[in-house]
Amino acid sequence: MTNPQGRFGIHGGQYIPETLMNAVIELEEAYNHYKKDPQFQKELTELLNDYAGRPSRLYYAEKMTRDLGGAKIYLKREDLNHTGAHKINNVLGQALLAKKMGKTRLIAETGAGQHGVATATAAALMGMDCVVFMGKEDTERQALNVYRMRLLGAKVVAVTSGTATLKDAVSEAMREWTTRISDTHYCLGSVMGPHPFPTIVRDFQAVISQEIKSQMLEKEGRLPDAVLACVGGGSNAIGSFYHFIEDEQVRLIGCEAAGRGIDTFETAATINTGRVGIFHGMKSYFCQDENGQIAPVYSISAGLDYPGVGPEHAHLHDIGRAEYVAITDDEAVEAFEYLSRTEGIIPAIESSHAIAHAMKLAPQLDKDKIIVVTVSGRGDKDCAAIARYRGEDIHE
Amino acid sequence: MSNIANAFKNGKAFIPFFTCGFPDMETSKAAIKAAVDNGADLIELGIPFSDPTAEGPVIQRSTLGALKNGVNTNKIFKMVKDLRQEVTIPLVFMTYANVVFSYGGEDFFAKCQEVGIDGLILPDLPYEEKEEFAALSEKYGVDLISMIAPTSHERIAMIAKEATGFIYVVSSLGVTGVRKEITTNLTEMVEEIRKVTDVPCAIGFGIANPDQSKRMAQIADGVIVGSAIVKLLEKYGKDAPEYVGAYVKSMHPRNLL
Known part of the structure; x- marks a missing residue:
């Protein structure tokens, strides 16, 4: 490409x-x-393999699947890598x-x-x-x-x-x-x-989709119907998508950080709210004002709090190969709590944006459909901030 | 021959840089006129960008200050139009690719031609990407100024061959800002450039005192000074034009050689 x-x-x-x-x-x-x-x-x-702990697990989230009552949900566990993320x-x-x-x-x-x-x-x-x-x-x-x-x-x-x-x-x-x-x-x-x-x-992160593909074929004997990942710059997402780009039947869904909402200025949803520009060495979509000044973006997730997006995502959006949805702070925090409670997995607040979309999508799909959600990192780092978001005065 | 060549016809040129609208539009206009009255041969007009990745702290502060005061691209075109009532020396814009791209390339270049801008310096538009605006540059007679850096080495000939207006020779690694010493072998760089083109060379980045100005002018056709001037505007505010005028006089290579 x-x-x-x-x-x-x-x-x-x-x-x-x-x-x-x-x-x-x-x-x-x-x-x-x-x-x-x-x-x-x-x-x-x-x-x-020996230092970072690959391959990471593809885990069937049975309780979550049952609870949502639709598509079968698998989690790609990048949170289990050494240092806790992809x-x-x-x-x-x-x-x-x-x-x-x-x-x-x-x-x-x-x-x-x-x-x-x-x-x-x-x-x-x-x-x-x-x-x-x-x-x-x-x-x-x-x-x-x-x-x-x-x-x-x-x-x-x-x-x-x-x-x-x-x-x-x-x-x-x-x-x-x-x-x-x-x-x-x-x-x-x-x-x-x-x-x-x-x-x-992308090439170094593509190991994620390479593994998802072989693990999925081994467990289910077929490809998933959709792959979901959160998108800031977009490295775990492109890693999760890459080996499925040619498989047109697999929906690729990137989950951007809407912050307080894509109709507010406090957002970091670049593809949903930005326009084409040139910044940080690349042409892509950027959150910017009418004079081309880069906008101060906002998300509860520091990892998604970036005004641009990788150029390959911008292209996948342009050609309609991938979909990019926006998830608010509130939805991400709910997903953070939901996955902790339901599966005993505390996801990073970044990854929680993808979990949140899975919670919306899975119930709309038939039970014979399969979706994979990449849990790009673990959420230990976010516990104090989420507690504060919920009004508990916790400091590290 | 574009108007830029006129900047170099009287001997070694002095090229000051101003952040448009810093500390405010009136002061910045007055400071530019003071520089012209004291012998500046070409003016580099900075259009502020929120994230100036090639600038050091002084120019960064000035661009953010100007933006906070509500400066934008259209106000700067208006300012240039006003300046052109009195100023005849070549004027070039220095900004970042997104400012031009966002305005609409065609509209931006047309407007440059209309108000009398002679060239455009975009530090984030290297040789490989100049196609982005090359056709418009040609169409509207606004030179895209090429930059050559201490790391350019074997790229020098390729860049210099296609250069128009003047060549911006970057004196040192890093970003803009005052430096105690300039250690790059600039004589060698300029010799490499001279092998393929007669387009004038001006050296910039880190030049702040008359001794540096003199030494740079012995090597090249002109000297560019930015941060040291912006510092005067930062320090003296509305009173800066007078200091800028005196500084330009003290730095002009023709007064030193």
Whole structure:
């Protein structure tokens, strides 16, 4: 689906300063070389299996299925991975690639802190330096993850520019990369940014759909009718969708964060409310005002609190291959509580957006239909915030 | 030959940068006129963008300040139209691709031509993506300014060959902002450029004092100064134009060489 310039339909591209062009060209060349290198693939598979705990389970949520009374629901358990989310799949791939390229330092952006923790983890494992950029507001909301990154040996920089959230952390990581390129790899956390990042991150996350496919064939002898995943930048979603894109009968449904609602300004539902623009190295959909100024977005979920979406999702939307729905804070919090109560699984508040849509969709479908929901991460990190949302005064 | 060439016909050029509408429209207009009165040869007019990824803290603060005051693209076109009553030297916009894309490329370039903008610098539009606006640039006679960085190496010839207006030579790695020292081998970079084109070269990023200005002008055809000027506007507010004028005079390479 990618052409040589990294386009997905009209989306994608390389809208970055000249200073970074040779860095992304070098990265693309290295990636194209190592993705075909059996030794690299062997090392990566070993890391994914023995260190991160893959393959992740495909779990039949029987109680939830019975309770909702419609389609059969399976959960893809990315929350069981080492570091508690799908982020590690991409990070191990990029860190290994960076190491092969002779880089000794990783930089990364993080919102909720999951990608930062995963990057700090990989850096510790591979003996690399690590600096994580995190919006100051997020460092305060996610103090435990800040400590975790420091414990793993990373330096955490609290970003105060702009709105001091995820988009500013990305901008600051890009600025840092222009300052120091020769020994540094920018370990981008989602399927966004300039080519080749959307392709590289997708390929490293595609292990999710590869496993879903074989696990589903083994358990049910057929493909699912729908695959659901939450979408911020969209890495767990594209990972969950990728190997089903050619299987037209499988519905692909991305669940965006509507925040307080897509009819309010306090939303992060990019495809539902944004329009095409150019930002952070890519052409895609962005939440922006009429002058092209990037909008300050909002969601209860720090991981989905980003004003853009990966270019491949923008394209899948344009051609009608994937559907993108919007889930409000309230719906996500209800789903967070529902899955905890019903299945004994506490999902990340990000993943709860996908669970929430499953709760709407499953009852509308016949009992012989099958849906898969990717639980992209675990929800321990969110417990204090959700308690506060419900009016309980809990602090970490 | 576009109007931009005129900026370099009197010898080494001095190119100051202003964030339009910072600290307010009137002061920014007055400061631009003060720069022109003190010998500026070309003005870089920044259209504020919410997330200026190529800028250091000084220009970031100024763009957010301008946006907070309600500055937008149409108000800036109006400001340029007013400036053009008195200012005849070349004017170029410096902004980010989304500002142009969101306005509608065709409308933006047509408006540039109408108000008398000679060129456009988009730091997030590298050689590989210039097709986005290249046809419009040609159609409306608004040069898309190419940037060449210390990391460009073997890309220099490819970029320089197609450059129009002037070439923006980025002095150092990183973002805009005052630097104590500039360590890049700029002489070598400019020599590489000279092998393929006669388009004038101006060096920018990190230049703040007369000594740096002089040394850069010995290497290239012009010197670009941004953060140091925006700092004066930040520090002196409505009184800044006078200081900007004096600073431009003190920095102009023709007064130093």
